[in-house]
Amino acid sequence: MPTEVILPKVDMDMTHGTIAVWHVAEGAHVTKGAALFDIETDKAAMEVEAPATGTLHHISAQPGDKVPVGGVVAYIYPADAEVGPMPTASGSGAEIAVEPAAADPHPAPTVQAAPADDAGSKPRATPAARAAARRANLDLADIAGTGPLGRVQHSDVAALVESRSVPAPAVWEAEGGALHVSHRKGDGPPLVLLHGFSADSQSWAPLEKALGPQQPLIRIDLPGHGRSPRRKIGSFAELARMVLDAFDEATRAHPSVHLLGHSLGGALALAIADTRARQVASLSLIAPAGLGPEIDAATLTGITRATRVESLAPWLRRLTAEPQGISDDYAKAAMTLRADPALQAAQADMAEVLFPDGVQPFDLRPALGRIECPTAMIWGRSDHILPYRHALAVGGDFAIHLLPGAGHVPQIECPDRVARIVARHMAAVTAAV
Amino acid sequence: MNAINPETALRTMSYAEAIREAMALAMEADPAVVLMGEDIGVYGGAFQVTLDLIERFGPDRVMDTPISELGGAGVAVGAALTGLKPIYEFQFSDFAMLAMEQIVNQAAKLRYMLGGEAAVPVVFRLPSGSGTGAAAQHSQSIEAWFGHVPGLKVLQPSTPEDAKGMLLAALADPDPVMIFEHKLLYKTRGHVPAGRYLTPIGKALVRRTGTDLTIVAGSIMVHRALEAAETLVAEGISAEVIDLRSIRPIDHATILASVRKTGRLMVVYEGVKAFGVGAEISALVAESDAFDYLDAPILRLGAADAPVPYNPDLERAAVPQVDTIAAGARRLFRREV
Amino acid sequence: MAKADNRPFALRTYAPEKLREALRRMYLIRRFEEGAEDCYMRGLIHGTMHLSIGQEASAMASCMELTDADKITSTHRGHGHCIAKGANVGRMFAEFFGKETGYCHGRGGSMHIADVKTGNLGANGIVGGGLPIAVGAALSAKRLGKPDVTVCFFGDGANNEGAFHEALNMAAIWKLPVVFVCENNRYGMSTPASYATAVPNISDRAAAYAMPGITVDGNDFSAVAEAVHHAIRRARNGEGPSLVENLTYRWRGHSKSDRNRYRTKEEIEEWMARDPIARFQADLIAHGILDQAGADAIAAEAVAAVAAGVEFAKASPAPDISEVTRYVHAE
Known part of the structure; x- marks a missing residue:
């Protein structure tokens, strides 16, 4: 029995949608949840996921075709099923009238000629108003501008948000309890992994695979991240103490460990190496925070605030050297992991504390100067979030690996290269002991 | 004692x-x-x-x-x-x-x-x-x-x-x-404090705090901007005045932090307006994340596009004065009088 | 009764080993520039370069009495001055090759080779740029109570720059220990000095600034050494600056893009016959300071040093492109 693929309703007052593009060809295999086609509505472009796994057949609406909501546009057959003639659509049983693109029987009424200076259909709005509308998921076209020349200003957006009495964000109650730690057994001293802001321990998967199954691992989820409790932090120092407690508990049985941190986790790794100098045999830092004031805080807040894949994906794409580095599927998966409103609230709160006014107020440069264990720094040359120049400007004895073609997440963009550097670094320390 | x-x-x-x-x-x-x-x-x-x-x-x-x-x-x-x-x-x-x-x-x-x-x-x-x-x-x-x-x-x-x-x-x-x-x-x-002290190079100074508008000025324009800011109080405009102090290096952080707060930027300088300090600071803001906080176009007030004239009235008119700075601020709020 | 010493000034003034070292450095200058030209033609060096082949006596004889504390300022045609002041040809080649091991870590190239620690304040890409700087260095020596002198090299082209006149005037009014050495090689790029300069000799300009001015055969090592010797002595005695004009000739074009359309082949050949190195070497041999075998050994040593320098440069690392703004300010 084939599965119907319908044109879904994706907007409140939507009656029709236009197929923009098919991502899967007729007769091709498709996995449930993968992007199947894009639709355009009056307001947005949306991606529609495959409702089942199998082979795509009977595509009945081509790009440009306008289809009523709920209309069947294709079928997905299970792998072993026989593909027969096109089945009759279920539901109301009504014939689906696909309106070909070229013959729209209902042309939109002609809009009165706009003033000569009208810049197309783009609403006139200040950057602040645009940012506020983006955050509130409002369409600027729906907002009356009270500024000069009808410009939408921040206050106009704020007033609308107020009047719509958008429900307040889920009340977040800070939790307590120990941070979540997971272990992978292996030979020799374990490698302790500290992920970055808005990530979690699952983000190490590509690197773990590249490091090979023998490497023992200890992964710590930061508070408000992954499976750790949504704890409230008041400062970087408080966060560092929390993570240090988890580190001490998790490494009790290990007199010697290797330590690897990424971004915010890098700053925390530095703080731990500074206080547990005898226990940390080697330190690897991927694009560590805390070595200079600059940070692309807009991206971090953008990620914490995003409530939909569409608003999350552009921010995620800032993380990699090439925007294509973040696939739509990756963005979708990330959004699923971020769906918990308590997690979002905890992280937004943490961003306020850690990066007020878009700068990094905590400074780990002195700590780096004190570190005596062998330290390797790995940084993508195209890092848009934290500039690799921080590494060049700071004092201390460490190796710098600048990776061309990598952005802020080299452990995801080129896990094999990063794993090679980290493995060599740990092996050199072990050999020297 | x-x-x-x-x-x-x-x-x-x-x-x-x-x-x-x-x-x-x-x-x-x-x-x-x-x-x-x-x-x-x-x-x-x-x-x-x-x-x-x-x-x-x-x-x-x-x-x-x-x-x-x-x-x-x-x-x-x-x-x-x-x-x-x-x-x-x-x-x-x-x-x-x-x-x-x-x-x-x-x-x-x-x-x-x-x-x-x-x-x-x-x-x-x-x-x-x-x-x-x-x-x-x-x-x-x-x-x-x-x-x-x-x-x-x-x-x-x-x-x-x-x-x-x-x-x-x-x-x-x-x-x-x-x-x-x-x-x-x-x-x-x-x-003037006694003895030896160093004013840090490359560090701007907020001479007056405000919430609605950032005025970046240097040298004598700082004083004119401060005076203009006082006249704006009665009109409900709270202007923050930043004394640039150093053109090179320029203090990005202080300027951007202020613009993020106020959402409006005016740069006042005595050099000819075109290709000047104002262009640099405007671009700095436009290129940064502070752009998203702008709630009005950026305004530059510089000298007229002419050599400095001799006649005292012309000379005065050629460069920003207290009244022209206040008028510029009103333009950003569209409250011209 | 002592017999009058008829030997040229340099030979009766300087110790034999110092004279042999001078010959060695002149050979080194020649081979260095030939080597640089060769590397350029093989595409190993980008940019351009200005060769001083034919002017070696002027550079070397002017530096005979300078210590590392004494300063020189140089010109765009400055390789000879650097080597005469003691520069290492390996680091010079490395700079030509744009390498991190070069004198300027690859930031300067041919026109900016300097070694401040040994008193070489740098070649200069601006005609006349070094003149006020040399006066400033002399001012430092005077104010700080040091016996150091500054030798300021410049070409005939610079004598028509305002900076020349301002610098000579200030050196004179403040009686500063500076020796202005004009290397008149007859052309500012293509324009003859005889056309561009109102006075017959550039040393005539000295009169306007109440300092001694002298014109000598710049391809005669001893003549240059003698003129500069007196100027340095005057400077060290606190009597102020002097202007020495060395008449010389560059065998090569102004730069690597010169087509030599402003001078004749005959003129070039005539000057090549007055090779300053051959003349100095002949003098040393004639007066028993050196034999032919010794001269050959010195020449061979220069060839080997240049070859080693090129190899050092080739093997040296390039600067890290991420450090493009390094050295703009103090670190």
Whole structure:
């Protein structure tokens, strides 16, 4: 029995949608949840996921075709099923009238000629108003501008948000309890992994695979991240103490460990190496925070605030050297992991504390100067979030690996290269002991 | 118990006196510091800034130079390269154009061209700005020209306190520093701490906090912006005034943080509006995340697109004044009166 | 009764080993520039370069009495001055090759070779740029009470720059220990000095600044050494600056893009016959300071040093492009 693929309703007052593009060809295999086609509505472009796994057949609406909501546009057959003639659509049983693109029987009424200076259909709005509308998921076209020349200003957006009495964000109650730690057994001293802001321990998967199954691992989820409790932090120092407690508990049985941190986790790794100098045999830092004031805080807040894949994906794409580095599927998966409103609230709160006014107020440069264990720094040359120049400007004895073609997440963009550097670094320390 | 002596707690002196005090302190502390310039000896400098220093330190350390700006600046560069710390006074900043070769091709570039193996710790002092009726060749504000030159540091003190602290900071800096002193400020008075202190180079100062509008200004424009800000209070506009202090390096962080807060930016400067300090700061904001916080277009207020005129009314009209700054602010709120 | 010493000034003034070292450095200058030209033609060096082949006596004889504390300022045609002042040809080649091991860490190239620690304040890409700087260095020596002198090299082209006149005037009014050495090689790029300069000899300009001025055969090592010797002595005695004009000739074009359309082949050949190195070497041999085998050994040593320098440069690392703004300010 084939599965119907319908044109879904994706907007409140939507009656029709236009197929923009098919991502899967007729007769091709498709996995449930993968992007199947894009639709355009009056307001947005949306991606529609495959409702089942199998082979795509009977595509009945081509790009440009306008289809009523709920209309069947294709079928997905299970792998072993026989593909027969096109089945009759279920539901109301009504014939689906696909309106070909070229013959729209209902042309939109002609809009009165706009003033000569009208810049197309783009609403006139200040950057602040645009940012506020983006955050509130409002369409600027729906907002009356009270500024000069009808410009939408921040206050106009704020007033609308107020009047719509958008429900307040889920009340977040800070939790307590120990941070979540997971272990992978292996030979020799374990490698302790500290992920970055808005990530979690699952983000190490590509690197773990590249490091090979023998490497023992200890992964710590930061508070408000992954499976750790949504704890409230008041400062970087408080966060560092929390993570240090988890580190001490998790490494009790290990007199010697290797330590690897990424971004915010890098700053925390530095703080731990500074206080547990005898226990940390080697330190690897991927694009560590805390070595200079600059940070692309807009991206971090953008990620914490995003409530939909569409608003999350552009921010995620800032993380990699090439925007294509973040696939739509990756963005979708990330959004699923971020769906918990308590997690979002905890992280937004943490961003306020850690990066007020878009700068990094905590400074780990002195700590780096004190570190005596062998330290390797790995940084993508195209890092848009934290500039690799921080590494060049700071004092201390460490190796710098600048990776061309990598952005802020080299452990995801080129896990094999990063794993090679980290493995060599740990092996050199072990050999020297 | 030491009672606080109000005489010393508030040490008031003029901008020119503060500069002189800085030079005297530096010369007492370091025999390598020498002053050079036209008529800085017994004449005391065109603006009486060096005044009696020749009597205190003698003609070997307060050296009158011939009217040879290119040669004089070059001698200062060569001396700085080989162990002295010269402070070279251009009689008017306009005359620095005669010495562009030595400032731009030599002083600014020597360290880099020589791969970091040379230092040119020279300080150029440049009386500048309009308002004295000296017309087109003695009234310019060309500080932005030097903002375009890597290797230079370009400062603009607005108060006696900064004038002293910046000169001492410039002398402590191992690279060439140009200090643009506004001629109309020489006689203005203010508190100046005693002893040696350094005003950090590249650090702007919020002279007035506000919530609705950021005004970035330098030199004398700081005072005009502060006055304009007061007149705006009655109209419900709360302006934050940032004293730029340093054109190169420029303090990104202070400016961006203020714009993120207020959402509006106006840059006020005395140089010709086009291709000036205002363009640099506007671009800085437009390129940064602070862009998202802008709630009005950015406004630049600079000098008219003309040489500085002689007629006093024309001269006044050619550069931003308190009323034009206030009017500019109203434009950003569309509350023109 | 002592017999009058008829030997040339340099030979009766300097020790034999110092004279042999001078010959060695002149050979080194020649081979260095030929080597640089060869590397350029093989595409190993980008940019351009200005060769001083034919002017070696002027550079070397002017530096005979300088210590590392004494300063020189040089010109765009400055390789000879650098080597005469003691520069290492390996680091010079490395700079030509744009390498991190070069004198300027690859930031300066041919026109900015300097070694401030040994008193070489740098070649200069601006005609006349070094003149006020040299006066400033002399001012430092005087103010700091040091006996150091500054030798300021410049070409005939610079004598019409304002900086020349301003610098000479200030050096004179303040009686500064500086020796202005004009290397008149007859052309400012293509324009003859005889056309561009109002006075017959550039040394005539000295009169305007109340300092001694002398014109000598710049391809005669001893003549240059003698003139500069007196100027340096005057400077060290606190009597002020002097102007020495060395008449010389560059065998090569102004730069690597010169097509030599402003001078004749005959003129070039006539000057090549007055090779300053051959003349100095002949003098040393004639007066028993050196034999032919010794001269050959010196020449061979220069060839080997240049070859080693090129190899050093080739093997040296390039600067890290991420450090493009390094050295703009103090670190």
